[in-house]
Amino acid sequence: MLSRLLTLFACITICVFVINACNNTHSSSDALPETVSYNFDIRPILSDKCFICHGPDANKRQASLRLDIADSAYAPLKETKGAFAIVPGKPEESELIKRISSTDPTYLMPLPESHLGTLNEHEIALFKKWIKQGAKYERHWAFVAPEKxxxxxxxxxxWTKNEIDYFILSKMESKGLKPNEEADKERLLKRVTEDITGLPPSLQAMDDFLNDKSPGAYEKAVDRLLQSNAYGEKMAMHWLDVARYADSYGYQDDNIRTQWPWRDWVIHAFNENLPYNTFLTWQIAGDMLPEANKEEILATGFFRNHKYTEEGGVIPEEYRIEYILDKTKTYSRGIMGLTVECAQCHDHKYDPFSQKDYYSLFAFFNNTKEVGYEGDVSISKPAKMPLLSISDTDRKQLLNFINDADTSTLMVSVMGEQDTLRKTYVLDRGVYDRPTYQVLPAALPAVMRFDTVQYPRNRLGLAAWTVNKNNPLAARVFVNQLWQEFFGRGIVKSSGDFGMQGDLPTHPELLDWLAVDFMEHGWDIKRLVKQMVMSAAYRQSAVASKEKIEVDPENAYLSRGPRFRLPAELIRDMVLSSSGLLVRTIGGPSVKPYQPKGLWEQATSGRGALATYKQDHGDSLYRRGIYTFIKLTVPPPSMVIFDASNRDQCEVKRLKTNTPLQALIMLNDPTVLEASRVLSQKLMEEKKDETYNLTKAFRLIICRKPDDKEMKILKSYYDEQLQSFKQNKLSADTTLMQGEYIQDDKVDKNSTAALMKTIEMIYNMDEAITK
Incomplete structure (x- = not known):
């Protein structure tokens, strides 16, 4: 027993030694900046180690000390007479330095029992230098209006192609990195086509681009892509995540809803290049605009995409409050890039948002006409009050972008204000039935003052405040989200959190320059997209040297081109498009493609229109991924496996995982197998030779010509499969029995099956689903 205790003690001692060593790894290697910045050097440490006890949350504050504001940090300490936490210019007299440097566990800060960890030597040296330089506090960088x-x-x-590249290259050079050469034309065209339209380039587009030797060939390709209707579908994908769009209501019954006309509007808005400030204004308060038309009202469906209960016995007010909380969170995270929801129950522990601030923001949405419960699920209610009625005449005139063959009236959930003002109260601990004191609608004062002379206290005022050019967040947040879409990582990595606990921007000057430039040019989204994809940074080869991976594993400094897996919907789109199966109809109701049997039935209450899964047929099987029906309690399985949002809440950044299930999807999904069979069949119908068929299939899927080694492998695999079918080791009939698309019995079955298996192998190449 004693020996086991001694062994345990030795292990603990070693672990403590290792942890302390890790905490001090910065002490000798990292040089201190010439001027220590509060925002970029000091505040991140305070936020991680100190704000939980000495931050904005008054309920958790210790020793009456706030380290997030200068007045408190410079004031005499109440519990240590004659001492000051920070004495500007005098680190040796600052209690903060004494505490973080101490070896006495009863005096050391952070306290060992807090489990926040001690500061390492580099961090302590930063604090000392900062205090010596005057301990100057700054407003949080994200709450300061951007400047160009x-x-x-x-x-x-x-090397530079436009303004973006100066900022990127400057950072690269400071890190000792050099940019890659430009990607070859085939890979570059694939990248930009998938990024702008979400689809692979056609053979004709590839040939045209390869044959165009003019200096403006790439720009011409970009301009053509921006004019494609597929652009709106691709851009809408991200916004549907932000808006938590789904085709059902969630909760237990999870019945059907008709919110898809709003999705059609989003696609239309992007294709028409609606300015972003107008795009936001209509979605926040389109119904409150003077003489609002039906398109402006339809846009407010943005806030009505959250879950709704249809269960009898619920407390209506409890759920009505839940709906308003969801709207507040969607606005603050999706549009403002802030975690304001943390202040629902108490003052925010890290950011300067009080509970009063939270409910003042909440108040903008608290006057809607919607209720918490409308009735039993057995009554068909595809939309919840308040409603927008869309007639066949509307669809032929103002709302002609709505795609629906049915001439009946559509009902869509939208925003609508009560005639009398509903009072809003701060809720004790966020509980719906524990109101305390009343608050009036007001936007977040820490971000920008809400001037009641300039802005009315309603959603229209909130919209105007949001898109005011002095608002430091709206343009920054959207620019960052777009950057994330095209480069795989935001300039601010935590794209949903620009607050104290969020990541610092890797290129702060670039983010600000782009935000200001975006606003100066009329909030023009297509222009911003073109700026990004025309940059030399975007056009680089994605080849990563060992040195670059060591210095910059996440490619945060962009010394190589972006390379990452396609989003779930675009994997489906690539498979359908390359095989010739894709039906390119824009908009319309969601569709139900192939899905494993029994999934819905095992996760449903057994009531309502969605109790069982009724697969669609014909063209509906081959629509783009954006139109796949999303049931909140059982999202499309193949898409969820590839990290698609399950849409139960606002999401501005998807996870990126690699799992064996993803490989199984590409090997066994009926859509992939059917696409392989159909492409094989179409190539065989052309009656070309094997080399032609394999080359064309490779180009359609991988978007480049195969090299000699690849062709040798493809031909060898094809021959091997063909022999197996001819010798009846494999059944051609069984292999070709995939999907509902009509089979051509005139082509040779063995050759078609062998080619199908080879095409399936091409679909399973990493490069097929990677841009």
């Missing part, structure tokens, strides 16, 4: 700084000077100026 001059373009930085760079050594390799000839």
């Amino acid at each position: 700084s001059p373009l930085p000077k760079v050594k390799n100026e000839q």
Whole structure:
């Protein structure tokens, strides 16, 4: 027993030694900046280690000390007479330095029992230098209006294509990195086509681009892609995540809803290049605009996409409050990039948002006409009050972008204000039936003052406040979300959190320059997209050297081109498009493609229109992924496996995982197998030779010509499969029995099956689903 205790003690001692060693790894290697910045050097440490006890939350504050504001940090300490936490210019007299440097566990800060960890030598040195330089506090960088700084000077100026590249190259050079050469034309076209339209380039587009030797060939390709209707579908994908769009209501019964006309509007808005400030204004308060038309009202469906209960016996007011909480969270996270929801029950522990601030924001949405419960699920209610009625005449005139063959009236959930003002109260601990004191609608004061002379206290005022050019967040947050879409990682990695606990921007000057430039040019989304994809940074080869991976594993400094897996919907789109199966109809109701049997039935109450899964047929089987029916309690399985949002809440950034199930999907999904069979059949119908068929299939899927080694492997695999079918080791009839698309019995079955298996192998190449 004693020996086991000694062994345990030795292990603990070693672990403590290792942890302390890790905490001090920065002490000798990292040079201190010439000028220590509160925002970029000090505040992140305070936020991680100190704000939980000495931050904005008054309920958790210790020793009456706030370290997030200068007045408190400079004031005499109440519990230590004659001492000051921070004495500007005098680190040796600052209690903060004494505490973080101490070896006495009863005096050391953070306290060992807090489990926040001690500061390492580098961090302590930063604090000392910062205090010596005057301990200057700054407003949080994200709450300061962006400014357009001059373009930085760079050594390799000839590399740059536009303003973006000066900021990227300047950071690269400071890190000792050099940019990659431009990607070859085939890979570049694939990248930009998938990024802008969500589809692979056609053979004709590939040939045209390869044959165009003019200096403006790439720009011409970009302009053509921006004019494609597929652009709106691709851009809408991200916004549907933000808006938590789904085709059912969630909760136990999870019945059907008709919110898809709002999705049609989003696609239309992107294709028409509706300015982002107008795009936001209509979605926040389109119903409150003077003489609002039905398109402006339809846009407010943005806030009505959350879950709704249809269960009898619920407390209506409890759920009505839940719906308003969801709207508040969607606005603050999706549009403002803030975790304001943390202040629902208490003052925010890290950001300067009080509970009063939260419910003042909540109040903008609290006057809607909607109720918590409308009735029993057995009554068909595809939309919840308040409603927008869309007639066949509307669809032929103002709302002609809505795609529906049915001439009956559509009902869509939208926003609508009560005639009398509903009072809003701060809720004790966020509980719906524990109101305390009344608050009036007001936007977040820490972000920008809500001037009641300039802004009315309603959603229209909130919309105007949001898109005011002095608002420091709206443009920054959207620019960052778009950057994330095209480069795989936001300039601010935590794209849903620009607050104290969020990541610092890797290129703060670039983010601000882009935000200001975006606003200066009329909030033009297509122009912003073109700026990004025309940059030399975007056009780089994605080849990663060992040195670059060591210095910059996440490619945060962009010394190589973006390379990451396609989103779930676009994997489906690539498979359908490359095989010729894709039905390119824009908009309309959601569709139900192939899905494993029994999934819905095992997760349903057994009531309502969605109790069982009724697969669609014909063209509906081959629509783009954006139109796949999303039932909140059972999202489309193949898409969820590829990290699609389950849409139960606002999401601005999807997870990126790699699992064996993803490989199983690509090997066994009926859509992939059917696409392989159909493409094989179409190639065989052309009656070309094997080399032609394999080359064309490879180009359609991988979007480039195969090299000699790849062709040798493809041909060898094809021959091997063909022999197996001819020798009856494999059954061609069974292999070709995939999907509902009509089979051509005139082509040779063995050759078609062998080619199908080879095409399936191409679909399973990593490059097929990677841009």
